[in-house]
Amino acid sequence: MKNISSVNRILIAICAALMISAYFTPLWQISLWAPQYPEGLNMKIWIDRLSGDVDIINGVNHYIGMKHIGVEMFPEFTYLIYIFGFIIGFGFLAAIIGKRWSLYAFFAMIALLGIGVLVDMYLWGYDYGHNLDPTAAIKVPGMAYQPPLVGYKELLNFLAYSGPDTGGWILAVAGSVMLYAVITEILKSKKEKVLA
Amino acid sequence: MKTKLWLLAGAAVAMALAHGCKPKGAQSALSGDAASKVYIAPGQHDEFYNIISGGFNGQMSVVGLPSGRVFKILPVFSVHPENGWGFSEESKPMLNTSHGFVPWDDLHHIAISTTNAEHDARWAFGNANNTPRIARVDLTTFKTVEIIEIPNSGGNHSSPFITENTEYVVAGTRFSVPTGDEANRDVPIDTYKENFRGTISFISVDKDHGDMEIAFQLEAPPFNFDLARAGKKKSHGWFFFSTYNTEMAHTLLEVNASQKDKDFIMAVNWKKAEEYIKQGKGKKVKAKYAHNKWSEDTHMATSVIKDEVLSLDPRELKDIIYFIPCPKSPHGTDTDPTGEYIVGSGKLAAIIPVFSFTKMLKAIENQDFEGSVDGMPVLRYESVLHGEVEKPGLGPLHTEFDGRGNAYTSFFVSSEVVKWNIETLQVLDRVPTYYSVGHLMIPGGPTGKPHGKYLVAYNKITKDRYLPTGPELAHSAQLYDISGDKMQLLLDFPTIGEPHYAEAFPASLIKDKQVKFYPLEKNNHPRVLKGINDARVEREGNKVHVYMTTIRSNFRPDNIEGIRVGDEVYFHVTNLEQDWDVPHGFAVKGANTAELLVMPGETSTLKWVPDRVGVFPFYCTDFCSALHQEMQGYIRVSPAGSNVPLKYSTGVAE
Ligand SMILES: [Cu+2]
Numbered sequence: 055m056k057n058i059s060s061v062n063r064i065l066i067a068i069c070a071a072l073m074i075s076a077y078f079t080p081l082w083q084i085s086l087w088a089p090q091y092p093e094g095l096n097m098k099i100w101i102d103r104l105s106g107d108v109d110i111i112n113g114v115n116h117y118i119g120m121k122h123i124g125v126e127m128f129p130e131f132t133y134l135i136y137i138f139g140f141i142i143g144f145g146f147l148a149a150i151i152g153k154r155w156s157l158y159a160f161f162a163m164i165a166l167l168g169i170g171v172l173v174d175m176y177l178w179g180y181d182y183g184h185n186l187d188p189t190a191a192i193k194v195p196g197m198a199y200q201p202p203l204v205g206y207k208e209l210l211n212f213l214a215y216s217g218p219d220t221g222g223w224i225l226a227v228a229g230s231v232m233l234y235a236v237i238t239e240i241l242k243s244k245k246e247k248v249l250a
Numbered sequence: 251m252k253t254k255l256w257l258l259a260g261a262a263v264a265m266a267l268a269h270g271c272k273p274k275g276a277q278s279a280l281s282g283d284a285a286s287k288v289y290i291a292p293g294q295h296d297e298f299y300n301i302i303s304g305g306f307n308g309q310m311s312v313v314g315l316p317s318g319r320v321f322k323i324l325p326v327f328s329v330h331p332e333n334g335w336g337f338s339e340e341s342k343p344m345l346n347t348s349h350g351f352v353p354w355d356d357l358h359h360i361a362i363s364t365t366n367a368e369h370d371a372r373w374a375f376g377n378a379n380n381t382p383r384i385a386r387v388d389l390t391t392f393k394t395v396e397i398i399e400i401p402n403s404g405g406n407h408s409s410p411f412i413t414e415n416t417e418y419v420v421a422g423t424r425f426s427v428p429t430g431d432e433a434n435r436d437v438p439i440d441t442y443k444e445n446f447r448g449t450i451s452f453i454s455v456d457k458d459h460g461d462m463e464i465a466f467q468l469e470a471p472p473f474n475f476d477l478a479r480a481g482k483k484k485s486h487g488w489f490f491f492s493t494y495n496t497e498m499a500h501t502l503l504e505v506n507a508s509q510k511d512k513d514f515i516m517a518v519n520w521k522k523a524e525e526y527i528k529q530g531k532g533k534k535v536k537a538k539y540a541h542n543k544w545s546e547d548t549h550m551a552t553s554v555i556k557d558e559v560l561s562l563d564p565r566e567l568k569d570i571i572y573f574i575p576c577p578k579s580p581h582g583t584d585t586d587p588t589g590e591y592i593v594g595s596g597k598l599a600a601i602i603p604v605f606s607f608t609k610m611l612k613a614i615e616n617q618d619f620e621g622s623v624d625g626m627p628v629l630r631y632e633s634v635l636h637g638e639v640e641k642p643g644l645g646p647l648h649t650e651f652d653g654r655g656n657a658y659t660s661f662f663v664s665s666e667v668v669k670w671n672i673e674t675l676q677v678l679d680r681v682p683t684y685y686s687v688g689h690l691m692i693p694g695g696p697t698g699k700p701h702g703k704y705l706v707a708y709n710k711i712t713k714d715r716y717l718p719t720g721p722e723l724a725h726s727a728q729l730y731d732i733s734g735d736k737m738q739l740l741l742d743f744p745t746i747g748e749p750h751y752a753e754a755f756p757a758s759l760i761k762d763k764q765v766k767f768y769p770l771e772k773n774n775h776p777r778v779l780k781g782i783n784d785a786r787v788e789r790e791g792n793k794v795h796v797y798m799t800t801i802r803s804n805f806r807p808d809n810i811e812g813i814r815v816g817d818e819v820y821f822h823v824t825n826l827e828q829d830w831d832v833p834h835g836f837a838v839k840g841a842n843t844a845e846l847l848v849m850p851g852e853t854s855t856l857k858w859v860p861d862r863v864g865v866f867p868f869y870c871t872d873f874c875s876a877l878h879q880e881m882q883g884y885i886r887v888s889p890a891g892s893n894v895p896l897k898y899s900t901g902v903a904e
Contacts (some may be wrong), residue, residue, distance in 0.1 A: 060372035087709075088665075088685075089682070089683070089685035089686060090665070090685045090686045090711040091683060091713070092685070092713055092714050092715065093713070093714070148669075189505050189509060190508075190577075190600050191504060191505065191508035191598055192508075192644075192645075192663070193598070194600055194644070197601060210644060210663065210664070211644060211663055211664045211665060
């Protein structure tokens with residue numbers, strides 16, 4: 055297969071390097087506001103741990119029977135670091151290889167990772183919001199507490215927000231840059247075919 | 251090439267951000283000219299007195315409405331250095347209990363006395379949760395004049411609620427406890443269901459003088475009693491108590507007492523109880539409790555320990571207690587101004603059930619029961635129900651009324667006040683409260699004649715309403731205008747302690763009845779001085795009595811010698827002034843109590859045990875005149891066993 059442009063090779067390397075930030079910055083955040091929490095409650099999800107007001111959120115949510123949020127709830131934390139490591143490593147390799155297939159493969163990995171994480175988040179949120187403790191003090195008929203996947207949602211007296219945090223944004227930029235690289239390569243290959 | 255790249259990245263970020271424009275929170279601005287509606291011009295008076303419970307500080311605060319200004323902190327179950335309450339020898343007995351001197355409590359609810367279901371505002375009653383007591387405050391002096399301890403009670407939360415002519419003040423126990431003799435009280439906690447009782451005390455109030463007595467106690471099942479309201483008008487003669495933990499759990503109530511779909515409102519036919527008492531059906535049981543009274547004649551309190559109460563067992567004496575099923579963990583139970591409707595506020599329920607007194611009587615007559623508790627009938631929910639308010643909000647707690655057919659319910663979880671029509675049960679209006687609201691109050695709201703002009707919401711959690719003050723922030727109240735169709739927020743004002751319930755009544759009811767001073771000729775304190783010539787010091791063994799007068803701007807005597815280390819010195823201070831607003835203070839260096847604040851014509855005593863040799867100054871603490879700073883004196887203290895003769899004087903000008 056064809057070699058890719060040197061600009062795209064550099065972009066692959068930059069994106070792979072950008073992805074390293076996933077180890078040092080929070081990837082996702084979930085925030086809650088309520089009259090009694092005007093300053094908001096914030097939970098940050100890192101590649102291998104949680105931080106922020108997790109304990110306070112647990113304290114608030116146990117009245118309505120939601121599970122205790124803890125590291126043990128996220129088996130992903132144990133293997134996500136390796137998946138990221140593999141993709142980053144592959145990224146640098148792809149930059150060295152410099153072939154189109156390596157760029158496409160790298161992009162596909164990032165895209166699959168992104169989709170996978172969102173699907174995973176949705177499933178977690180669904181379970182967290184629907185699977186309530188039957189002995190909970192407050193039961194509101196027909197009410198589920200699934201947090202929003204991305205964006206804002208009103209849950210009882212709380213306004214919930216879910217969205218990327220610093221690391222998530224960097225990954226989004228990396229993904230977008232790779233999408234750009236993929237598009238330029240596809241356009242270029244079409245041009246080549248026409249010329250051929 | 252480069253610009254394209256940045257555009258792409260920018261677009262991605264913009265798309266992600268655009269996804270979530272944060273919906274507007276509950277931070278709406280004031281509308282209209284709210285300030286002028288709460289502005290009381292200098293020299294003008296507020297329209298209402300608002301007596302607010304102080305919660306964990308054991309006090310009441312006296313606030314004006316609509317201004318929200320604090321006029322007075324009134325010590326009830328707490329000592330109060332500001333006026334020497336609980337520190338002076340005369341006031342110490344007020345805080346006596348069967349457990350000894352208990353100078354603190356947790357005061358949650360206020361009840362203002364009524365006649366014919368309307369405020370007469372003669373007295374304010376307050377409850378002590380922790381060491382169960384009921385206090386009575388005289389609203390002509392704003393002084394706590396009586397405190398009665400409640401035996402067989404643990405956590406006196408369901409009190410003090412009063413009947414329409416203040417015939418009774420009730421005291422329902424929050425914690426059920428084993429009652430009776432010592433042997434009956436030493437039981438395993440897991441025998442809760444068999445051995446614990448939820449005692450309800452009916453305290454009679456003398457209609458002329460207000461004196462309280464525990465008339466009788468009902469031995470109710472071991473539920474937790476939360477709040478109560480008397481019936482009024484057509485339902486006069488009945489009392490309604492909200493209960494929780496009808497599961498009768500004794501551990502982890504957070505879970506174990508929240509499982510049943512319905513708890514109960516306990517309806518008590520107290521007229522029936524009176525009949526049984528007349529027939530001699532009550533039995534006297536041993537119970538130790540203190541009964542403390544303040545005398546405005548002698549300016550001192552006395553504490554008497556009593557040893558028995560009259561007990562009624564509703565398991566044997568039928569027709570006193572009926573249970574109304576009420577979803578779910580009812581907190582407030584409130585009767586409307588007509589006395590026909592009883593509003594249950596299940597704090598975990600998603601609806602507000604409204605019960606009909608007429609239907610209740612009919613269900614009792616028809617024996618329309620769905621079960622029983624210890625032989626006491628449980629009425630059928632549907633038969634007693636007037637209707638349910640659908641989707642009112644989350645976490646209903648308390649309801650008050652405006653006298654125009656509307657009810658106002660506070661919602662803790664959804665932080666709002668919701669107005670609804672009692673007949674149609676339609677929700678009419680809702681306003682956010684900033685932030686989680688507990689009790690709410692309309693002047694005259696619990697009576698048969700509410701003044702439906704203002705509503706005050708007392709907030710539980712009030713972050714960021716005021717300038718922050720460290721980890722503990724100000725508690726808050728919020729005043730709403732409810733005179734129109736739409737409720738309108740007028741004012742935030744900080745409160746003293748954690749406010750729970752409060753009541754308000756027109757200022758005109760009492761402002762012209764205020765005691766201005768105590769006539770000296772009627773002062774029957776055993777150590778009173780009627781004039782400056784009686785001022786003296788007397789030694790009785792190691793006790794020294796200083797008979798002292800105050801008048802602008804001197805003490806008599808102001809030089810005292812011959813006191814020895816280890817003596818018990820009693821300063822009996824009589825304020826000879828006979829004019830409004832001229833108290834004098836008295837404080838002595840190193841005293842382990844507080845100052846005295848002696849009202850005009852009053853006598854008050856401070857005990858001081860000097861612990862070292864020296865000359866000790868004393869002075870007036872209440873700015874009384876241009877020469878207030880000169881109002882001072884000295885006491886010389888000599889070593890124990892010294893022969894310095896007892897001497898006292900107020901000299902002539904040097
Ligand atoms: Cu003075």
